[in-house]
Amino acid sequence: MSEYEYDLFTIGAGSGGVRASRIAAAHGAKVAIAEEYRLGGTCVIRGCVPKKMLVYASMFADDLSHPENYGWTIGEKSFDWPTLRDFVQKDVTRLEGLYGNTLESHEVDTFSERAVVTGPNSVKLASGREITARNILIATGGRPHMPDFPGAEHCLSSNEIFHVEDKPKCLMVAGGGYIAMEFAAIFNALGSEVTVVNRTDRILRAYDEQIVDRMLHIAMGRGIDFRMHSLIESVEKLDDGRLEVDLGDANKVTVDQVLIAAGRTPNTEGLGLDNAGIELGKKGEIPVDEYNRTSCPSIYAVGDVTDRVALTPVAIREGHAFADTVFGDNPRTVNYDAIPSAVFSQPPLAGVGLTETEARKQYGNVKVYSSDFRPMKNIFNPHAERGLYKMVVEEVSEKILGIHMIGPESPEIMQVAAVAVKAGLTKQAFDDTIALHPSMAEELVLLK
Numbered sequence: 001m002s003e004y005e006y007d008l009f010t011i012g013a014g015s016g017g018v019r020a021s022r023i024a025a026a027h028g029a030k031v032a033i034a035e036e037y038r039l040g041g042t043c044v045i046r047g048c049v050p051k052k053m054l055v056y057a058s059m060f061a062d063d064l065s066h067p068e069n070y071g072w073t074i075g076e077k078s079f080d081w082p083t084l085r086d087f088v089q090k091d092v093t094r095l096e097g098l099y100g101n102t103l104e105s106h107e108v109d110t111f112s113e114r115a116v117v118t119g120p121n122s123v124k125l126a127s128g129r130e131i132t133a134r135n136i137l138i139a140t141g142g143r144p145h146m147p148d149f150p151g152a153e154h155c156l157s158s159n160e161i162f163h164v165e166d167k168p169k170c171l172m173v174a175g176g177g178y179i180a181m182e183f184a185a186i187f188n189a190l191g192s193e194v195t196v197v198n199r200t201d202r203i204l205r206a207y208d209e210q211i212v213d214r215m216l217h218i219a220m221g222r223g224i225d226f227r228m229h230s231l232i233e234s235v236e237k238l239d240d241g242r243l244e245v246d247l248g249d250a251n252k253v254t255v256d257q258v259l260i261a262a263g264r265t266p267n268t269e270g271l272g273l274d275n276a277g278i279e280l281g282k283k284g285e286i287p288v289d290e291y292n293r294t295s296c297p298s299i300y301a302v303g304d305v306t307d308r309v310a311l312t313p314v315a316i317r318e319g320h321a322f323a324d325t326v327f328g329d330n331p332r333t334v335n336y337d338a339i340p341s342a343v344f345s346q347p348p349l350a351g352v353g354l355t356e357t358e359a360r361k362q363y364g365n366v367k368v369y370s371s372d373f374r375p376m377k378n379i380f381n382p383h384a385e386r387g388l389y390k391m392v393v394e395e396v397s398e399k400i401l402g403i404h405m406i407g408p409e410s411p412e413i414m415q416v417a418a419v420a421v422k423a424g425l426t427k428q429a430f431d432d433t434i435a436l437h438p439s440m441a442e443e444l445v446l447l448k
């Protein structure tokens with residue numbers, strides 16, 4: 001008989017926690033997991049998945065804007081937000097069920113309630129029950145950071161935007177990161193008037209500047225209003241329910257909704273980590289070593305709560321590596337080089353490896369190959385938006401340091417291009433590959 005009730009107790013059933021729990025169970029561990037909201041976590045319930053479904057809806061709206069060029073005559077068009085919203089939520093519920101099935105089929109005991117740490121080997125559930133475990137995994141993710149200004153309570157975060165009653169006629173989005181750019185594009189395409197308020201003049205800091213500039217140019221062409229060097233000072237709810245936003249200097253804008261997309265905070269508040277002697281980092285994150293172990297040897301942490309790379313596939317890799325290390329007798333770390341990522345704006349942009357600026361800083365001289373082209377599909381649409389692909393390579397060896405793209409389907413193309421960058425290929429390997437014509441991806445093997 002073990003001295004503990006479980007080999008592993010996981011707190012948080014999101015991307016990292018579910019993967020870790022099911023792999024640990026597959027290695028023979030007795031596992032339990034606690035989830036205070038809904039199985040699946042941020043990505044499935046209020047992140048990547050419902051967001052991407054809304055992106056598809058916005059692409060459809062875009063295609064529908066010029067049916068005549070495709071030979072279609074379409075009668076009066078109308079858009080019903082509640083229908084789309086409810087359709088998306090139905091699928092989220094379906095996926096939540098699948099997560100439950102996975103945990104059940106791996107014989108992971110699930111507790112649908114909050115859990116906190118009470119010691120190196122114990123947790124307490126909201127119902128009061130105390131449970132012991134040889135190891136504890138913290139996979140509690142993060143939550144939207146809401147800046148503190150008068151009237152902030154009238155604003156939405158990404159948690160609420162999926163559920164709004166009506167599509168806002170006028171939407172203000174505060175922030176210049178992933179969430180801001182994605183939701184600005186979604187609601188712009190669905191017909192809302194969108195204003196983006198950003199405190200600096202830089203958006204999407206991690207991405208190649210030239211690609212971001214192209215995105216800004218296109219977004220402005222589509223009617224998104226950008227207010228750079230602006231910060232919301234206060235929000236007042238008017239009698240008619242609309243919101244008056246004060247941007248300072250007597251600059252007031254009235255909108256229907258305000259979405260705050262100002263980054264995320266690790267979920268560690270009130271988690272009892274001090275009971276296990278774990279000190280938090282500056283942003284409230286849990287510091288861990290390369291094996292995801294905290295300063296308390298029996299407690300590990302993976303995913304957004306560790307504030308490393310806040311992406312679902314990374315949380316999944318970390319959870320998997322943790323389970324293999326601790327329960328599979330196979331110590332594994334995650335390699336964080338060349339992680340591809342994308343912003344699902346309209347059009348989307350994607351990148352892997354070093355941006356041109358980063359490469360110049362690290363390597364001095366580098367070469368940049370690029371293609372600035374009009375995607376064939378855009379012939380149907382009068383915006384005449386151009387795609388831009390860039391490859392940054394080492395000067396002499398021409399080893400690829402980074403690939404950056406903006407254009408339709410660029411995330412789909414980037415996933416495959418990332419294999420080449422991860423494998424350390426050179427520009428020559430792309431030149432040697434015959435183009436697949438006609439495609440947008442062929443631009444990558446025709447770069448000049």
Ligand SMILES: Cc1cc2nc3c(=O)[nH]c(=O)nc-3n(C[C@H](O)[C@H](O)[C@H](O)COP(=O)(O)OP(=O)(O)OC[C@H]3O[C@@H](n4cnc5c(N)ncnc54)[C@H](O)[C@@H]3O)c2cc1C
Nearest residue numbers: 012014015016036041042047115140141303304310311312
């Ligand atoms: C709007 C949005 C869009 C996104 N889009 C993308 C995308 O396109 N691609 C991408 O790769 N990433 C995207 N992300 C990021 C991605 O969702 C996260 O990186 C990922 O979900 C992190 O997984 P995790 O396991 O660390 O935490 P989470 O998935 O956040 O799971 C943590 C879980 O822990 C639960 N929990 C917290 N505290 C407790 C407690 N004390 N007791 C019990 N349960 C608790 C929470 O309820 C939650 O379910 C997006 C995020 C947002 C917000």
Ligand SMILES: NC(=O)c1ccc[n+]([C@@H]2O[C@H](COP(=O)([O-])OP(=O)(O)OC[C@H]3O[C@@H](n4cnc5c(N)ncnc54)[C@H](O)[C@@H]3O)[C@@H](O)[C@H]2O)c1
Nearest residue numbers: 147175176177178179180261262263264310311342343344
């Ligand atoms: N496509 C994807 O992969 C995807 C999509 C959405 C979210 N995510 C993940 O979720 C994380 C959170 O997304 P996010 O967009 O909230 O964060 P982010 O870190 O991408 O951007 C935060 C933005 O908020 C601004 N900001 C910070 N404090 C502010 C304040 N007080 N007032 C106004 N603006 C302020 C910052 O300047 C920055 O532009 C991302 O870092 C990303 O890892 C990924």
